[in-house]
Amino acid sequence: MEEGRLARAAHFFARQLDDRSAELRAELDAWLGADPRNAIAFARAGAAWERAAGVGAMAPSPVQDENRRDMAGASQQGQDQQ
Known part of the structure; x- marks a missing residue:
C-alpha cells in the first residue's frame, strides 16, 4: 500500500x-469512491486506531502507577512496624 494513500486515509x-x-x-x-484502494x-x-486504543487501555495510567507506589509504601511501613 502506498504510504501517501495510507497517510491520507489516517x-x-x-x-x-x-x-x-x-x-x-x-x-x-x-x-x-475515487479508487477502491x-x-x-x-x-x-481504522483498524490501526482500534489496535492503538486497545494498547492504551491495557497500559496503566500515571495516576494508577502513583497509587500503586503509595500502596506499596504503606504496606512496607505496616510490615516495618510489626
Whole structure:
C-alpha cells in the first residue's frame, strides 16, 4: 500500500472523529469512491486506531502507577512496624 494513500486515509480517519460536518463527509465519500484502494487504506487506518486504543487501555495510567507506589509504601511501613 502506498504510504501517501495510507497517510491520507489516517488523516481522514482522525478528522472524522471530531468533525461530523457534511463537507467532510462529502470530501471523504469522494475520496473513498475515487479508487477502491482508498477504502482499503481507510479500513486499515481504522483498524490501526482500534489496535492503538486497545494498547492504551491495557497500559496503566500515571495516576494508577502513583497509587500503586503509595500502596506499596504503606504496606512496607505496616510490615516495618510489626
